[in-house]
Amino acid sequence: MKEIIFDLGEMTKKAMETFAFEFAKNVDEHNLILLIGEIGAGKTTFVKAFCKGFGVDPEIVSSPTFTLVNVYETLSKSIYHVDVYRLTNVEDLFYLLEDQIEDNDSILIVEWADLFPEFFQGDRIEIYLEHSSDHLRNVSIKVVGESERILSFLRRWRNAKKIKI
Template identity: 45%
Template structure:
């Protein structure tokens, strides 16, 4: 993550329960068309984060499965959640194929695991959540929000409790 980022926030070292709780709160800040890139190694909390996010949008976390083999799962919550896995995508052409017209219509929220592999497609208009293994039960979590959306997230998440980088 770049240093001196004006819209980056250190969320701390979180347990699975705390990560889901943050994701539930985070889901209330989202607007139609938001793209969330989840970046971190295998087992770092990406799918766990999505479980908390869909719970915050009114769905059961049990509907969430890793989209590794399906490439995309769709959850019909209070906002439609398009849950993608970019690990197996071979580039921009695959992004267009998988998403078809959804992303152009800006209907729903797009959550992309391994999205760092295709983030150049989205330029600067993405929200990125970075996950790092701290130990077996804890993950270090950081958030980067596009500058033009940072005020929405500051208000919604009460960023006063988070350390800005």
């Protein structure tokens, strides 16, 4: 399976929000997005801006730490925002995501996906967020599978150095 990694470098919160907003407009056949990063790295910030790219008011987007799944309806898709941090085994994860995995017309965004690497296989986008300083995050993205539209967007973003927002 084809894997391509893009190191987008350091981003401010505003730059990451701009990136996530534009990224949402380019998501095509990939409907599984995995967010990987420690507490406070910007996972929920990313999801708020991503959902805004689909017309969802970012004020209603919140971390699903305790609810496990938040659903945001858009004009074109359902966005399932999942936090698996509190789950302890793959069986619980399977039961939690059983319906969402079957929904090909939705987008599934999973925070803390690295806790269950054996579960998330096949075509996917992995977004790695890492503290660089109090105000900067290192962002890298791994695209697994074929997705010319998202790869083209990532190349344009990286090459244009839009990170200086």
